[in-house]
Amino acid sequence: MRIFVGEHTDTDPGATHEDDWLGTDPQAACTLAADLNRAAWHRPNALDTTVRLRFGAVPGPMAALIHLTEVLVHGTDLALATAQTHFIDEEACRELLTIMQGMDFDSFRRPGMFASAVATSDDAPAHRRLMAFLGRDLAHF
Incomplete structure (x- = not known):
């Protein structure tokens, strides 16, 4: 952060x-x-800026989405790894997944970012569907 x-x-x-x-x-x-x-x-006007990230400059709204992804996904990683799933915000995971599914996400599927999507059931909790979409294999959780 x-x-x-x-x-x-x-x-x-x-x-x-x-x-x-x-x-x-x-x-x-x-x-x-x-x-x-x-x-x-x-x-004021935080979303009107351009933010420099390691892979290039992005407009404020995209930077906000990237940052939300960092916080939510790594927080979910930690909650899963420590068996504290009660800390996971299922609604936030559902909303982020919907946003990501509606965009051209393939450009983010590269080493150091996200892997190919992993299969999961449609009735899985939102956090599991989000993590699978991002390439996380949750078979051991």
Whole structure:
């Protein structure tokens, strides 16, 4: 989140992707990142900007969708890995999946981003359908 804030606000995030962002107090580090993130997106005209990402510059609305994907998908990854599925926002997963299915998503299916979709049942919970669409194999969860 801190790197995204830096890219979104054209400021130095203070570290790189590979650095230890959590330090000795992971909860405080996450709280700070969330607070900075929320402030960045609540700035006037935040969606009217162009955001530089590792793969190129994108308009504010697309940056918001990419960032939502990062937060929601990695949060779901963590909830699944730690058997805390009660923290998963099924409605947000359903909405994001609907948005992604309505766009040309193939350009995002490349190494380091998303794999090919994995088969899942239509009656699976929204988070499982979203993760399968993004190429996550949830057979072990």
